[in-house]
Amino acid sequence: MLHGENLTLNYKDGEGVVEALHEISFRADDHQFIGILGPSGCGKSSLLYMLSGLRKPTKGEVYLDDRPYSRMSENERVGLRRTEFGFVFQQHFLINYLTALENVMVSAPVQDKAHAEQAKALLADLGLGTKLHRFPYELSGGERQRVAIARAMIHRPRIIFADEPTGLLDRRTGLQVMAILRSYREQGSLIAVTHNPEILAEADLIMKLRDGQIVSVEDRVTRRSGEAVL
Numbered sequence: 507m508l509h510g511e512n513l514t515l516n517y518k519d520g521e522g523v524v525e526a527l528h529e530i531s532f533r534a535d536d537h538q539f540i541g542i543l544g545p546s547g548c549g550k551s552s553l554l555y556m557l558s559g560l561r562k563p564t565k566g567e568v569y570l571d572d573r574p575y576s577r578m579s580e581n582e583r584v585g586l587r588r589t590e591f592g593f594v595f596q597q598h599f600l601i602n603y604l605t606a607l608e609n610v611m612v613s614a615p616v617q618d619k620a621h622a623e624q625a626k627a628l629l630a631d632l633g634l635g636t637k638l639h640r641f642p643y644e645l646s647g648g649e650r651q652r653v654a655i656a657r658a659m660i661h662r663p664r665i666i667f668a669d670e671p672t673g674l675l676d677r678r679t680g681l682q683v684m685a686i687l688r689s690y691r692e693q694g695s696l697i698a699v700t701h702n703p704e705i706l707a708e709a710d711l712i713m714k715l716r717d718g719q720i721v722s723v724e725d726r727v728t729r730r731s732g733e734a735v736l
């Protein structure tokens with residue numbers, strides 16, 4: 507459903523041009539958990555930015571359901587990010603003067619009672635049912651990340667992009683957060699990037715990235731249909 511072809515991304519900085527990614531091809535189907543693994547600086551975040559339409563590739567094209575991003579207007583791409591995609595980052599980026607519930611509602615498509623009930627139910631599912639009205643600074647790191655996950659899920663996106671989602675959490679909390687993210691596969695897809703292989707233990711497919719290039723793709727699924735993923 508989401509695929510990228512020959513994605514190359516150059517950054518211009520003071521000294522010249524940095525090639526952050528070189529001719530990457532990528533494909534994610536519905537209900538897949540795709541892990542992108544690699545050391546710091548290898549281009550993981552850059553790849554997510556291109557796949558979610560936040561950055562235009564220098565070369566190559568990204569398609570959602572065969573619709574190329576380059577033929578969409580900026581408004582359409584913004585719309586995609588609001589409706590079809592959800593984002594979880596290493597830092598939660600919650601709004602400090604809003605409660606947990608209000609932070610989730612920021613992403614709700616409509617500010618009505620039905621969505622407020624959904625947001626409460628989602629937070630309760632994530633173990634935060636008694637902390638709906640707490641501010642981010644009244645929550646632990648793992649709790650804040652769970653609020654950020656609820657915010658990424660409230661509009662039922664087709665794809666959740668997670669950029670080092672457990673990077674600031676202790677190991678146990680990180681594994682809990684991954685279990686929650688992983689469960690989203692029933693509704694949509696999860697694309698998670700990390701330098702930590704442990705959190706990708708249950709990924710369907712792991713792409714290893716090094717210096718802006720894919721060095722291996724490991725298909726770890728015996729898919730019901732038995733088809734190859736890539």
Ligand SMILES: Nc1ncnc2c1ncn2[C@@H]1O[C@H](COP(=O)(O)OP(=O)(O)O)[C@@H](O)[C@H]1O
Nearest residue numbers: 517518519524526545546547548549550551552
């Ligand atoms: N805005 C930018 N301007 C210039 N270089 C950048 C910019 N963002 C990232 N880079 C460079 O691109 C490469 C990949 O960065 P990034 O995608 O952030 O990697 P990762 O997420 O794997 O740590 C690095 O060499 C980084 O320094």
Ligand SMILES: [Mg+2]
Nearest residue numbers: 550551552669
């Ligand atoms: Mg990064």
